[in-house]
Amino acid sequence: MDSAIQTQKYQALVVMGVSGCGKSSAGQAFAEALGWALHEGDTYHAPESIAKMRAGTPLTDADRSGWLDRLAGLLATPNAGGSAGTVLTCSALRRRYRDRLRQAQPHLGFVFLQLGYDAALARVQARPGHFFSPALVADQFATLESPAGEAGVLVLDATRPIPALVNDVLAWMNADKAGSPQATAAATDTNGGLA
Template sequence: MGVSGCGKSSVGAACAQALGWPLHEGDTYHAPQSVAKMRAGTPLTDADRAGWLDRLAQLLAPGEGGEGLVLTCSALRRSYRERLRVARPHLGFVYLSLGYEPALARVQARADHFFSPALVANQFATLESPQDEPLVLTLDALRPVQALVLEIAAWTSARTLSPVATPAGDAA
């Protein structure tokens, strides 16, 4: 999760490969009208995102993805993350934290993407940091992709293998 340009697609794809898990690219589940809005530089509203989050929640339903799956999703507001947590208890979030200037530079440098650079400021205005929420790994998105993948894979393995990674009283 994180603002546009933080590396969700790049890091997510590399993580899925490293973990041997299926990858779902959240961008591909936006409604065509939402993609058109973003292309035109109009920010999405909560209403625009509701159906998108419902579609992503379906991907996260327990039983989907076997051992695990990687889903790339901006998940900017806490309420969006709560929607996804309802779908999959103990869902982990990797928050790729990046400042406005590098995010803007990355989005401007992307030639083949629908997301308008004019929307990057709005991404930061919408973002609610997840850092005080459970099962969140916060990483500096300026680090090299491979270093991020190694840390995410280690965090994921520790959560999967260690019984202390689940809340007390929950045998899952």
């Protein structure tokens, strides 16, 4: 597995989507399957930003700026600590946020876990003790600029079982590595079908 991972097109993956889409669970599973390091993006928020989210106050671009800089720093050295790569969970809702992360790591792929509003709200409401207020779910959807159609993005249905998502990610990365027309077409069909 190690030799296969070292030849992957991507050195880092961002698992993205609205709150409640399952970034943490899926990101952990992807990292384990790849043998990569995992970074939970929420842990890099400033204390002031966490307090705002707990109170149900949406973050501004200014609030997210330092957070994105910290995440970009993680992605700039995806092999730190001897890992073959990095998996980062991060909402990455706007195109400019994703572009900021791409500037730090040119070999960056995004896995967008797509989920509808009602399902996201139900999942967030079911997370006792988490700092993210359910009142902010609507703001997440208002902020979201879908990455479907952007290069290096795999769109997946977040309601599918985690093992199926892992299989899709591994197949996508291997298809990109192979670079064959058939493999590329398969990845495009997956993106287009769920966009």
